[in-house]
Amino acid sequence: MIKRLMWGIIGGFMIFPLLFMVGNSFMGTLELQEAYGAVLGNAGGGVSMRLIPRYPTLRPLVELLMDSPxxxxxxxxxxxxxxxxxxxxxxxxxxxxxxxxxxxxxxxxxxxxxxxxxxxxxxxxxxxxxxxxxxxxxxxxxxxxxxxxxxxxxxxxxxxxxxxxxxxxxxxxxxxxxxxxxxxxxxxxxxxxxxxxxxxxxxxxxxxxxxxxxxxxxxxxxxxxxxxxxxxxxxxxxxxxxxxxxxxxxxxxxxxxxxxxxxxxxxxxxxxxxxx
CATH class of the missing domain: 1.10.3720.10 (MetI-like)
Incomplete structure (x- = not known):
């Protein structure tokens, strides 16, 4: 049981960047700047790690595939x-x-x-x-x-x-x-x-x-x-x-x-x- 739990924790750490990337791909620019503005240099304050977008949108994907030759x-x-x-x-x-x-x-x-x-x-x-x-x-x-x-x-x-x-x-x-x-x-x-x-x-x-x-x-x-x-x-x-x-x-x-x-x-x- 302990061994399975340990491997589960390790697996969670390994898959977290993937989930983080996929979740953030459905966020709009404003929501991302609000969450990571301090890192991007657009605002002060802290950084909030978000896996689930508050306002999901396909706009980034559409813009990438339709308007980015x-x-x-x-x-x-x-x-x-x-x-x-x-x-x-x-x-x-x-x-x-x-x-x-x-x-x-x-x-x-x-x-x-x-x-x-x-x-x-x-x-x-x-x-x-x-x-x-x-x-x-x-x-x-x-x-x-x-x-x-x-x-x-x-x-x-x-x-x-x-x-x-x-x-x-x-x-x-x-x-x-x-x-x-x-x-x-x-x-x-x-x-x-x-x-x-x-x-x-x-x-x-x-x-x-x-x-x-x-x-x-x-x-x-x-x-x-x-x-x-x-x-x-x-x-x-x-x-x-x-x-x-x-x-x-x-x-x-x-x-x-x-x-x-x-x-x-x-x-x-x-x-x-x-x-x-």
């Missing part, structure tokens, strides 16, 4: 950039992970160690080198400035490699005895059995690039090419109600993706050893 431009920019990254990771990362997991070749350990080092490096460390390379390729201020570095991300390779490595060697040997070639084994055994790891890697990277801020701010200069993650910083305090509505809309694809692939995500993370 910039929002849709940035939304489709995010779709183009994020799914471009995921498609590239599927083409490059899946075969790379399979090669690391199932083949033994000279320099494999050293190369995989380099992958691991690159994986733990923060964006600030590789920012200058990426900037110089993209500038040399004349890709700065283009969608490819975000897609190309993401395609060669090492994180999905790390997850998928551990999952591919968990495939029993006896199954691979049996397929070889039956006359299956390397490509057939990869397509008929590797991809189906590695599907949870592949889905987990792609979903985790979807969350990362859907919410990316630093890379777009560094590599993009033209506002018409900005992703949705840069829409909120552009909203002024008198549009605070639209900011909450935009936050909810931006969260919807991630929530739907999680509900659709949560089982793949659980299995992939468990198989990759990240739970430990």
């Amino acid at each position: 910039g929002f849709f431009v940035m939304f489709w920019n995010s779709v183009r950039q994020v799914f471009g990254v995921l498609a590239g990771q599927a083409v490059i990362g899946i075969p790379a992970a399979w090669a690391f997991a199932r083949y033994r070749f000279r320099g494999r350990r050293v190369l995989f160690m380099i992958y691991m080092i690159l994986m733990i490096m923060p964006f600030q460390v590789t920012m200058v080198s990426n900037y110089l390379l993209l500038s040399k390729l004349s890709l700065m201020d283009t969608h490819f400035a975000l897609i190309l570095p993401g395609v060669f991300s090492t994180f999905p390779v790390f997850i998928m490699e551990k999952f591919f490595r968990a495939i029993p060697e006896t199954m691979i040997e049996a397929a070889k005895v039956d006359g299956a070639g390397s490509l057939c084994i990869f397509l008929k055994i590797g991809l189906p059995l590695g599907a949870p790891g592949i889905m987990a890697a792609l979903f985790l990277n979807f969350l990362e690039y859907w919410n990316a801020i630093e890379a777009p701010m560094t590599f993009l200069k033209t506002k018409s090419k900005f992703p949705l993650s840069l829409y909120l910083p552009d909203i002024t305090t008198d549009q605070i109600s639209i900011a909450f509505a935009a936050s909810v809309v931006m969260m919807i694809p991630a929530v739907l993706g999680f509900l659709w692939g949560k089982e793949y995500l659980r299995m992939g993370i468990a198989a990759s050893g990240l739970k430990e």
Whole structure:
């Protein structure tokens, strides 16, 4: 009983920001300024945290979806950039992970160690080198400035490699005895059995690039090419109600993706050893 209560309290703390954001997305600008005027710099006094609006309204959502063309431009920019990254990771990362997991070749350990080092490096460390390379390729201020570095991300390779490595060697040997070639084994055994790891890697990277801020701010200069993650910083305090509505809309694809692939995500993370 105590354990359930403890987990319930922890769950409540984790879900509170979500409820707070959704509740405030139905508040008008005046009500939000009344509640958070001290924080926004519009008035003195204290701050009242409200989950349920006194005067619920859909005006912020309607204004966002009907009168904010910039929002849709940035939304489709995010779709183009994020799914471009995921498609590239599927083409490059899946075969790379399979090669690391199932083949033994000279320099494999050293190369995989380099992958691991690159994986733990923060964006600030590789920012200058990426900037110089993209500038040399004349890709700065283009969608490819975000897609190309993401395609060669090492994180999905790390997850998928551990999952591919968990495939029993006896199954691979049996397929070889039956006359299956390397490509057939990869397509008929590797991809189906590695599907949870592949889905987990792609979903985790979807969350990362859907919410990316630093890379777009560094590599993009033209506002018409900005992703949705840069829409909120552009909203002024008198549009605070639209900011909450935009936050909810931006969260919807991630929530739907999680509900659709949560089982793949659980299995992939468990198989990759990240739970430990």
